[in-house]
Amino acid sequence: MELVGVLLDRSVQGDASAFAGIVRANQSMVYSVAWSFLRDAALADELAQDVFLELYRNLRQIESGAHLVPWLRRVTVNRCIDRVRKRKREALVALDDAPEPSTPAGEADPFASEQLRRMVASLPETQRAIVILRYQEDMDPTEIASVLKMPVNTVKSKLHRALALLRGKLERREEKES
Amino acid sequence: MKTGWMAGAIILAAVTGAAWGQPTPALDLSSLDKLEDKAKEVNVVTLDQNLLHAAVVFLDDKDKNQAAAKALIGELRAVYVRNFEFAHKDEYSMADIEPIRKQVHALGWSKIVESKEKGDDGALKEIDEVYLNTGPGGGLAIISAEPKELSVVYIDGVVKVEDLKKLRGLGVPDLDIEGTHHGSPDKDADKK
Amino acid sequence: MNDLEDLLRNALERREPPPGFAERVMARVPRRPPVFAWWRQMAAIAALLVVTVSSAMYERHREVERRRAVEASHELIFALRLTAAKLDRVQYRVARSSAVVKVERDEVKGNL
Numbered sequence: 001m002e003l004v005g006v007l008l009d010r011s012v013q014g015d016a017s018a019f020a021g022i023v024r025a026n027q028s029m030v031y032s033v034a035w036s037f038l039r040d041a042a043l044a045d046e047l048a049q050d051v052f053l054e055l056y057r058n059l060r061q062i063e064s065g066a067h068l069v070p071w072l073r074r075v076t077v078n079r080c081i082d083r084v085r086k087r088k089r090e091a092l093v094a095l096d097d098a099p100e101p102s103t104p105a106g107e108a109d110p111f112a113s114e115q116l117r118r119m120v121a122s123l124p125e126t127q128r129a130i131v132i133l134r135y136q137e138d139m140d141p142t143e144i145a146s147v148l149k150m151p152v153n154t155v156k157s158k159l160h161r162a163l164a165l166l167r168g169k170l171e172r173r174e175e176k177e178s
Numbered sequence: 179m180k181t182g183w184m185a186g187a188i189i190l191a192a193v194t195g196a197a198w199g200q201p202t203p204a205l206d207l208s209s210l211d212k213l214e215d216k217a218k219e220v221n222v223v224t225l226d227q228n229l230l231h232a233a234v235v236f237l238d239d240k241d242k243n244q245a246a247a248k249a250l251i252g253e254l255r256a257v258y259v260r261n262f263e264f265a266h267k268d269e270y271s272m273a274d275i276e277p278i279r280k281q282v283h284a285l286g287w288s289k290i291v292e293s294k295e296k297g298d299d300g301a302l303k304e305i306d307e308v309y310l311n312t313g314p315g316g317g318l319a320i321i322s323a324e325p326k327e328l329s330v331v332y333i334d335g336v337v338k339v340e341d342l343k344k345l346r347g348l349g350v351p352d353l354d355i356e357g358t359h360h361g362s363p364d365k366d367a368d369k370k
Numbered sequence: 371m372n373d374l375e376d377l378l379r380n381a382l383e384r385r386e387p388p389p390g391f392a393e394r395v396m397a398r399v400p401r402r403p404p405v406f407a408w409w410r411q412m413a414a415i416a417a418l419l420v421v422t423v424s425s426a427m428y429e430r431h432r433e434v435e436r437r438r439a440v441e442a443s444h445e446l447i448f449a450l451r452l453t454a455a456k457l458d459r460v461q462y463r464v465a466r467s468s469a470v471v472k473v474e475r476d477e478v479k480g481n482l
Contacts, residue, residue, distance in 0.1 A: 003232040005432060006439045010235055016396060017239075017248065021231030023392045024252065031387035045387055045394075052395045113381035120382065135375065136382035167374050223449045225442055232435075233442035247450055252392065259449045293463035306460035314386075322456040331453050336389070 004065030012059050019059075023052050026069065029137070030076050036132045037080035039121045047083060051076050073137065074147045081125045119169050127162035130155055203256055204285060204317055205332045209277040210260045213328065216269045223259035230257060253316075254335030260328075267325040272302050275321055278330055279307070282319055287311045310337070 004025065010018035030051050034044035054075055055062070062068050120131050126148070133139045133147060141159065145152040214220050225233060234251050237244040264270065287309040297303040304324050311317035316336030322329040 003228050003435050003439055003442075006232050006435050007235060009432070015235065016399065016401070018235045019399065020252075020392050020396050021234055023395050025227050025231045027391050027395075028384050028386050031391065032384040035385060036382055041388070045391065048387060048391070049395050049398065053398055056399050112377070116377055116381040120378070131378065132382060135378035136384065138379075163374060166378075170374070170377075221448065221452075223445045225446060225449070229439075229442045230446070232439035233446045236440050236443035237446070244447070247446070251446070253389065257446065257449045259452060261452060291460050291464060293460050293467065295463075306456065306463060308457065308460060320453060320456045320460075322459060329452060329456055331449065331456065333453070 004068055008059065008062055008065065008068065011056075019056060022055070022068070026072055027052075029069070030072055032136060033073065033076045033132055034080055036117065036120065036136055037077070037128060038083065039118070043083070047079055048076070051079060070143070070147055073133065073139075074149075077129045077133070077147065081129060084125050115173070116166070116170070119166055123162055123165065127158050127165075130159050131162050131166075134159060203258065203332070203334050204311070204315065205258070205278065205281050205319060205334075207258055207260050207278065207330055207332060210262075210274065210328075210330060213260075213262050213270055213274060216264065217262035218265045219263040221259060221261040223257060225257045227255050230254060250337075254333060254337070256334040258332040258334070260330045262328045264326045264328075269326075270328055272305070272323065275305075275323055275328065275330070278319075278321060282309045282321075285311065285317075286313075287317065287319065 004022065007018045007022050007025075011022060027048065031044055031048040034047045034051075035041060038044050038047065051072060055072065062071060120128060123131060129148060130144055133144045134141075139147070141152050141155045145155045148155065230251060234248050237248045239245050239248070262270070288311075289307055290310050291306070291308040293304075293306040294302060295304040305321065306323070307319075307321045309317075309319040309321075316334075318331070318333040318337040320329070320331040
C-alpha cells in the first residue's frame, strides 16, 4: 500500500498519470461510500469526482500513503453529509415513520439486501456514515472516530442506536410478511 | 515539525503493509504453486491494484507500445501470471490445471478460443484456452499448457478484446473471435 | 446482533463507478507545470536538524518503494508480453487446424 507514496510524490510534482493512478486505486472506495450514502448514482459520481478534485488541490497535505485513505474517507463522508443537509427537498423521514417497503404477501423477498440498503440510507446522516464505514469499509470504531472527528464512545453509541433502529425495522417487515 | 509524523508513518507503513480494501480476485492461482519445485524456471507476477497503478507510472509514454499498455491498464484491477518451464515433459499433468479450469467454468466465463492437441494415446497433451468474463466485473484468463511449459494468465478487470490489439507492438495479434472457434465443442462457449 | 451485522456486510458492498470515472476526474483537473517541491527540502532539513536517523530511514523507505514500483513495471511488461505470446500461439494453432479442416473438407468434396 505504501507504493501510493510514490504516486503521491509524483502527483505533487505534476505527473498527471500518477494522479490518475491514485484516482483509479481509490475510486471504488470513494464512489461506494457516496453511493451507499446518497443512493443516487449520478450524485455519487459527481460527489466522488469532487472528492478527488479536492484531493488534487490539497495533495501537499497528504503526508503518506497511509494518510491518504482516511483523508479520502473523511472528505467523502463530510461532503455526503453536507449534500444531504443542503438538499432541502429531500424527505429525511424518521426511520420509525418511514413506510414499510412493500412486499407481496406470501412471496419470498429477493431484494432483502436492497431494502436493507434503503433502510441504511434513511438513517440520520451521522448514523448512516458510521454504519457505512463500519460494515462497508470494515473500519473499527476507533478508526471511524478518527475519520469523523468524534469521541470513540459517541461512535459506539450511535452505532448501537442505528443497529437497534435497523433491527426494529427488519422485525416489523418480517412480521408483516408472515 | 514532521518528526512525529515521520516516525508514525514508518511504523504505520510497517504494520499495515496489506492493501486497504483490495477486492478478492475472482480466480485463485495458488493451486499451481506446488509446481514451483518441479520447474526449472518460474515466473510469478502478482500485481494488485496498488502495484499496478504504481507500475504504470514508470511505463514510457514515448514508447507507443508502452503508452498503449498504459491506456489498457487504466480500468484493470490486477494482473496475475504463473509461468513454469520444465526441463522434461510430463513434469506436470492436466490435472494440475483442473482447479483453475473448474473455477473459470464455475464463474461462467465464456471460452472464446480453444485449441487442443491429443497424443497418440488419446490423452490431451497440449491445450490453449482463452476465457473472457463478459459480465460487469470483467476478466480475462489464458491457460496455455505445453509439454514443457505451463502458463496461466489472469487479468482482473474489464478487458476489451479490441484493446488487446493496441498492444500490437508487444506482439498481440488480431484476435478474430468469431469464426475461429474450433476444437472440441464446448457447451459453455459463447455464454454472453 | 451478529445476524444483522452479517446482513449489513453483505448488503453494503463496494461497487465500481460508471466506466471512465478517472477520465472524467482528469478532465476537470487543471493542468499545471511540474512543481519543484520546495517544501520537501525544508521538511528534510528540519528533520535532519532534529532527528537525523528518522529522516534517513524515511528516505530509504521511499527509495525502496520506488524500486518496487520500477520492478513492478518490468513485471507488468513481462505479463503483457506473455499474454501476447500465448494469444499469438492459440491463434496460430486455431488457424492451423482450421486450414487442416478446410483441406479435409475439400478432399471430401473432391475439390483437390
